[in-house]
Amino acid sequence: MTKKLGTGLLALAVMLAAPAGAAEKGPRVRLETTKGPVVLALYPERAPKTVDNFLGYVRDGFYDGTIFHRVVPGFVVQGGGFTKDLRHKPTREPIPNEADNGLTNEAGTISMARTSDPHSATSQFFLNLTDNPPLNHRAKTQRGWGYAVFGEVVAGMETVRAMGKVPTGPKGRFPRSVPRQPIVIEKATIVDGEAGAG
DSSP states (O other): OHHHHHHHHHHHHHHHHSOTTTTOOOOEEEEEETTEEEEEEEOTTTSHHHHHHHHHHHHTTTTTTEEEEEEETTTEEEEEEEETTOOBOOOOOOOOOOTTSSOOOOTTEEEEOOOSSTTOOOSOEEEESSOOGGGSOOOSSTTTOOOOEEEEEEEOHHHHHHHTTSOEEEETTEEEEEESSOOEEEEEEEEOHHHHHO
16 A cells, blocks of 8 residues: 555656646647757647747748857757848747746746847747746736746757857857857758657
8 A cells, every 4th residue: 555655646746847738739849950850849728829929930931041049058049030140030020928827937948039028029939958937927017027938848958958058159239149150940840749759
């Protein structure tokens, strides 16, 4: 009886330790990058407008040929808005901030990048290299809105970590944090679970 109870408690602990959206069966997106592939599981039930927006850009081929233009070791890698020559791509209208969905900026999650306006996110996103509690939603104020998590890396976290270690410096309009060798998203596609995991 004790052994069964212990096993049950262990299983419960494992479930509770899993990322907030891990059990959801949402769409997956595969990013083929010059550092390797990354597969993302998205959470439409928790961030419907954000996921719909991201998938729209994927379907349009918007991310193909864009770069990760900002790399901050031990923090985030950010991309989805600039070409290799740091030309800003035109985007659709901004979307509402869904950071109040209960998901948190943990290592391996994907979130929307934005300006100081909480509801200014368009195409840019970032991948968290570590747990980043200061980026989480705290209040529906300009300072407290946080950054909307809408999925997580389910394959290729080693690729993301490798991105986080590349040499960076100033380039173009950016005073720092631009990879010296461009990290390019060669292709972004919507895939099913099996196709995405390979």
